Amino acid sequence: MAGYIQVITGSMFSGKSQELSRLIERALIAQLSVAVFYPRLASRGSARDIEKRLQGLNGTLQIFGVPAENAQSMLAMITSAIDVVAIDEAQFFTQELVAVVKRLRHDGKRVFVAGLDLDYQENPFGCMGDLMCLADNIVKVHAVCTGCRTADAVISFRLTHESDRVVVGENHYTALCVSCYDHAR
Ligand SMILES: [Zn+2]
Incomplete structure (x- = not known):
C-alpha cells in the first residue's frame, strides 16, 4: 500500500495536537x-498532552521521545508492524526529518506530522515548509486571536523577552492575528 503524508499546522493554541x-x-x-x-526537547509540551489524551484507548500505540537533532533514530523503532507514524512538535526537529518522512512514505506508512508553521518572529519554523511541500494533504488550524478575540490568530507572540528561537512553555506565548501582532511588538 502506498504511503501518505498529512501535515497539521498552525500557531500555538490552534488545536494541532487535538x-x-x-x-x-x-x-x-x-x-x-x-x-x-x-x-525530547519538547518533552514538557503537547506530546505529553497527547499521551494523556490517548491513555485508555485500545489498539497498538507506542510513544517515543527522540533527540530533536536525530530524527533518523526514529527509523530503528518503526518496524514493519507499524502502520501509522505520528510526529508531534515537528518544527523542533532538524532538516533530517524531511528524509525520514520521505522514506516512511516509500515504505508505505501513513505519516501524520503536526508542528508550528511560524516561529515567534513570523518566520517559517524548521523544516515545516519542506514537509508541507511533500505532504499529500495539509490542514491549517487557527486559534482565535487573544487581542481582538475576533480574527484567526496567525502568530505565536512571545510574551517574555528571551531572544532564543526555541523557548518552550505555553505560558510564554499568546496567539495573535497580524494586526494585533503589529500593535503588540
Ligand atoms: Zn487580533
Missing part, C-alpha cells in the same frame, strides 16, 4: 498499529 490525537484515535479504532514520536 487534531493529531483525533487522527490517531481513528487509526486505533481501525485497529492499526501507531507509533507516536516527539522531540
